[in-house]
Amino acid sequence: MKRVTLKKVIAISSLLTLLLLLIVLFSMTVGSVKIKPPQTITILLRSLMELGEKERDAEEMIILSLRLPRVLLAGLVGAGLSMAGVIFQVLLRNPLADPYILGVSSGSAVGTILAILLGLSATSFGLPVASFTGALFTIGVVFYFGRQNGKIHPNTLLLAGVVTGSFLSAVILFLLSLSQKEELHTILFWLMGDFSFSNFISLRIVFPYILLGFLFLYSRSRHYNLLLLGEEGAIQMGLSVERLKLLSYLSASLITAASVSVCGLIGFVGLIVPHGARTLFGADHRLLLPSSALIGASFLILSDTLARTLLAPVELPVGVITAAFGGPFFIYLLRRRKGVKTL
Amino acid sequence: MRSDFHPLCCDKKPWVLYLLGLLLILLSWRERAFPSSIFIDEVGRKVTLTGPPKRIISLAPNITEILFALGMDEAIVGVTLNCNYPEKAKEKVPVGSYIRVDFERILSLKPDLVIATGAGNTREMVNRLEGLGIPTYVIFPKKFDDVLQSILHLGQVVHREERASSIIQEMKERKQKVIEKTKSLPRPRVFLQIGESPMVTVGKGSFADDLIRLAGGENIAGEERQMYPRFGREEVLRRSPEVIIISTMNPKGDYDRMISEWNRWKTIPAVKQGRIHLIHSDLIDRPSPRMIEGLEEMARLIHRGPLLRPPEKESK
Amino acid sequence: MIEVQSIYFQYHQDWVLQDISFKIERGGFVGMIGPNGSGKTTLLKILYRLLSPQKGQVLFEDKPLQKMSRSEIAKKIAVVAQENYPLFPFRVEEVVLMGRSPYLGSLLFEGKKDLEIAQRAMEWTEILPLRERYLDELSGGERKRVFIARALAQEPEVILLDEPTANLDIHHQLDFLNLILNLNREKGLTIILASHDLNLTSEFCDRLILLQKGKIYCVGSPEEVITPEHIEKVYGCKVWIDRNPFSQSPRVNFIVKENQP
Numbered sequence: 001m002k003r004v005t006l007k008k009v010i011a012i013s014s015l016l017t018l019l020l021l022l023i024v025l026f027s028m029t030v031g032s033v034k035i036k037p038p039q040t041i042t043i044l045l046r047s048l049m050e051l052g053e054k055e056r057d058a059e060e061m062i063i064l065s066l067r068l069p070r071v072l073l074a075g076l077v078g079a080g081l082s083m084a085g086v087i088f089q090v091l092l093r094n095p096l097a098d099p100y101i102l103g104v105s106s107g108s109a110v111g112t113i114l115a116i117l118l119g120l121s122a123t124s125f126g127l128p129v130a131s132f133t134g135a136l137f138t139i140g141v142v143f144y145f146g147r148q149n150g151k152i153h154p155n156t157l158l159l160a161g162v163v164t165g166s167f168l169s170a171v172i173l174f175l176l177s178l179s180q181k182e183e184l185h186t187i188l189f190w191l192m193g194d195f196s197f198s199n200f201i202s203l204r205i206v207f208p209y210i211l212l213g214f215l216f217l218y219s220r221s222r223h224y225n226l227l228l229l230g231e232e233g234a235i236q237m238g239l240s241v242e243r244l245k246l247l248s249y250l251s252a253s254l255i256t257a258a259s260v261s262v263c264g265l266i267g268f269v270g271l272i273v274p275h276g277a278r279t280l281f282g283a284d285h286r287l288l289l290p291s292s293a294l295i296g297a298s299f300l301i302l303s304d305t306l307a308r309t310l311l312a313p314v315e316l317p318v319g320v321i322t323a324a325f326g327g328p329f330f331i332y333l334l335r336r337r338k339g340v341k342t343l
Numbered sequence: 344m345r346s347d348f349h350p351l352c353c354d355k356k357p358w359v360l361y362l363l364g365l366l367l368i369l370l371s372w373r374e375r376a377f378p379s380s381i382f383i384d385e386v387g388r389k390v391t392l393t394g395p396p397k398r399i400i401s402l403a404p405n406i407t408e409i410l411f412a413l414g415m416d417e418a419i420v421g422v423t424l425n426c427n428y429p430e431k432a433k434e435k436v437p438v439g440s441y442i443r444v445d446f447e448r449i450l451s452l453k454p455d456l457v458i459a460t461g462a463g464n465t466r467e468m469v470n471r472l473e474g475l476g477i478p479t480y481v482i483f484p485k486k487f488d489d490v491l492q493s494i495l496h497l498g499q500v501v502h503r504e505e506r507a508s509s510i511i512q513e514m515k516e517r518k519q520k521v522i523e524k525t526k527s528l529p530r531p532r533v534f535l536q537i538g539e540s541p542m543v544t545v546g547k548g549s550f551a552d553d554l555i556r557l558a559g560g561e562n563i564a565g566e567e568r569q570m571y572p573r574f575g576r577e578e579v580l581r582r583s584p585e586v587i588i589i590s591t592m593n594p595k596g597d598y599d600r601m602i603s604e605w606n607r608w609k610t611i612p613a614v615k616q617g618r619i620h621l622i623h624s625d626l627i628d629r630p631s632p633r634m635i636e637g638l639e640e641m642a643r644l645i646h647r648g649p650l651l652r653p654p655e656k657e658s659k
Numbered sequence: 660m661i662e663v664q665s666i667y668f669q670y671h672q673d674w675v676l677q678d679i680s681f682k683i684e685r686g687g688f689v690g691m692i693g694p695n696g697s698g699k700t701t702l703l704k705i706l707y708r709l710l711s712p713q714k715g716q717v718l719f720e721d722k723p724l725q726k727m728s729r730s731e732i733a734k735k736i737a738v739v740a741q742e743n744y745p746l747f748p749f750r751v752e753e754v755v756l757m758g759r760s761p762y763l764g765s766l767l768f769e770g771k772k773d774l775e776i777a778q779r780a781m782e783w784t785e786i787l788p789l790r791e792r793y794l795d796e797l798s799g800g801e802r803k804r805v806f807i808a809r810a811l812a813q814e815p816e817v818i819l820l821d822e823p824t825a826n827l828d829i830h831h832q833l834d835f836l837n838l839i840l841n842l843n844r845e846k847g848l849t850i851i852l853a854s855h856d857l858n859l860t861s862e863f864c865d866r867l868i869l870l871q872k873g874k875i876y877c878v879g880s881p882e883e884v885i886t887p888e889h890i891e892k893v894y895g896c897k898v899w900i901d902r903n904p905f906s907q908s909p910r911v912n913f914i915v916k917e918n919q920p
Binding site: 002003004005006090093095218219221222225226228229230232233235236237238239240278283284286 | 707709728729730731732733734737738740742746747748749750752753756757758760761763765766767768791813
Binding site for chain 2: 058186
């Protein structure tokens with residue numbers, strides 16, 4: 001493998017994008033109700049050309065109101081969590097880091113559970129807001145405690161994040177013990193990760209974070225390569241390390257918060273996709289970031305598709321599928337051990 | 344499909360509002376091509392139906408039972424996996440459990456009415472169905488008398504009012520009989536156990552609590568504000584019930600094990616006098632026409648003896 | 660070119676450096692020597708502003724280091740120090756190219772000029788055949804040369820080295836220092852190195868700064884600095900100083916206790 005050039009990035013990204021499109025199409029045609037692929041494609045194309053509301057028949061509704069927002073949301077969240085995973089692994093200098101390690105997910109969960117207990121419905125606009133607020137609060141707390149002498153120190157940050165996350169987990173358990181039966185179901189499914197209520201509102205909430213997050217993180221991708229040399233090495237190369245760490249931490253945390261607020265906690269994506277992409281394409285972030293995002297999108301879309309079709313009409317939580325794939329895949333990665341130095 | 348936000352500031356141009364209003368009236372005029380009925384369901388939602396429903400999906404077992412009792416079995420196109428009564432319900436297409444449904448399947452069945460219950464189905468489900476343009480009627484019975492109301496409401500929605508009325512009438516008569524027969528009897532303290540670990544009982548506002556009272560008993564957890572409070576065995580000891588009724592899905596199988604569990608606590612009056620009974624859960628937590636059987640069975644178990652005739656048929 | 664004015668530095672309570680002042684001319688080959696804890700490495704870190712002194716300042720061509728941006732500094736001063744293993748493996752070529760970072764700014768990809776400069780740096784350090792190999796596959800000496808190549812890619816005017824010959828075999832030590840000497844003589848790069856090794860620094864440096872417990876003990880040519888009195892005072896042991904027969908540089912000979920006069 002030679003070094004990463006712009007041509008290489010474009011070539012591989014295009015390939016992965018093609019793969020992603022195929023997976024999107026596949027997922028749109030698959031479901032508990034059988035709709036033939038040609039019909040699916042026709043429906044999709046026709047919807048692009050029509051504006052405004054009209055009477056839609058059952059097949060159209062299934063494709064456009066149920067499957068389309070779901071697939072798109074799974075793709076966005078998959079991309080977001082994977083990118084955040086890459087960044088946290090660099091920032092914390094730890095290959096086992098994932099987007100939830102700094103407690104953002106627990107904070108989000110507390111916000112969500114409180115909202116549900118106070119009577120908010122999971123499809124209302126208020127729930128992602130409550131979730132996001134919980135996340136922001138956690139980001140602030142961890143950041144405040146994660147600093148030493150005004151600088152972000154990876155180990156201190158990690159410690160602050162893990163401790164905060166544990167505390168919040170205790171709060172979650174406490175809130176669960178107070179919940180009544182009906183609320184418990186809603187909370188539980190949210191905690192396990194749930195795309196079944198995806199709609200275009202959630203898409204609009206998440207999309208700007210993922211897009212802007214990607215643009216910012218990618219613009220710094222060469223700098224993340226330098227960070228891998230250690231902070232002293234990066235400073236020697238002329239990098240303003242503190243500012244980069246702060247902005248990256250914020251971006252990755254916001255991406256995670258946005259993702260979690262629309263679909264709950266989906267594990268493993270942010271951990272194994274970066275490793276998988278690194279094994280395939282190397283550690284250079286100029287290629288790693290876009291490839292992780294694209295692979296993450298494909299992976300989560302596929303997982304969600306499996307979750308909703310494997311045992312129809314019962315729907316499995318998507319987190320079960322990602323874990324079922326994630327676990328063995330991670331063991332496989334460990335055995336190859338090519339990409340990981342400090343495990 | 345519904346559209347999302349409409350970002351219009353209301354205080355800027357009033358004539359825009361009038362124009363919009365006019366537009367809305369014109370548009371809604373198109374929809375009045377067919378005579379439609381508007382119902383307000385039991386949680387205050389407006390449900391519009393164009394004609395009598397012919398393809399109904401039930402999202403809870405009690406709703407299925409009510410629909411069958413109203414004679415609507417032909418019109419039912421979808422039920423939940425938990426719908427097990429009557430036998431014919433098991434032959435219908437399942438659309439999920441009552442906490443998780445498969446919306447694709449629901450859409451593919453092309454229903455003109457979905458009936459949900461506020462005690463069991465989630466608000467998200469109902470909102471989603473609404474968003475997909477499917478008329479959804481929600482019932483929310485909390486006490487015995489509410490069940491009668493729900494049967495009446497559903498009877499109206501499916502145009503079987505007469506049938507509903509006669510069912511309700513019979514239930515009322517049988518309920519009255521129970522009340523009369525138990526009026527002069529002492530009211531024993533009753534503990535109803537509906538879970539094993541943790542041990543859960545029924546508090547104020549739950550069906551079973553209502554049944555206990557109507558059957559002439561005193562629910563030892565009747566003042567608890569939580570609908571399904573968790574009691575430790577010590578708490579039960581403290582309140583010394585005279586009758587313990589255990590609600591179970593499997594009255595035949597669990598009998599010996601559960602009795603022996605309680606028999607270790609001889610200081611409880613109910614244990615001392617051998618007053619531990621089992622009742623089938625479906626009879627007392629399913630708000631359906633069979634609830635009257637639950638009431639009768641409850642009275643029989645609480646008061647024991649020749650005052651109330653034992654059931655002739657097997658309670659399933 | 661570099662002027663250090665009365666700097667004081669502390670990590671916590673105790674002063675690690677006190678009242679350090681000296682000047683380094685352009686083209687100099689300066690060695691900082693002294694026992695462990697004398698502050699050599701700290702001083703080096705201050706020279707490229709990894710650390711900032713609590714008192715005093717460092718001037719680079721009459722401009723205070725504090726006022727220069729990190730990338731400005733990196734274009735002028737390059738560092739070859741103890742390296743962590745990178746968290747994930749990189750190839751030699753990629754590591755050398757990282758030296759171009761201060762010139763790339765917000766650009767993501769290196770241009771032709773950057774590739775040429777990296778190539779020349781690898782040629783100079785004779786590691787071109789290793790360009791595709793991974794860093795962790797190389798020997799200690801080869802790795803050090805990669806880091807010099809990276810430093811060269813920065814096109815600096817000054818190179819700082821921290822214990823560059825530690826853990827190297829003799830022939831590698833000599834090769835390495837010869838390389839540095841050539842950089843100094845042929846390219847006119849100013850060299851500042853911190854080292855334990857008195858003889859090697861005496862051999863190669865034209866000026867030495869002797870530090871003791873955070874203060875400058877003395878500054879001067881090797882002949883002026885490496886004297887029996889100075890060594891005994893600073894290191895606390897008796898030595899015999901003579902001359903290297905080939906270069907005439909002072910040579911330190913250790914006296915084992917039983918042989919002491």
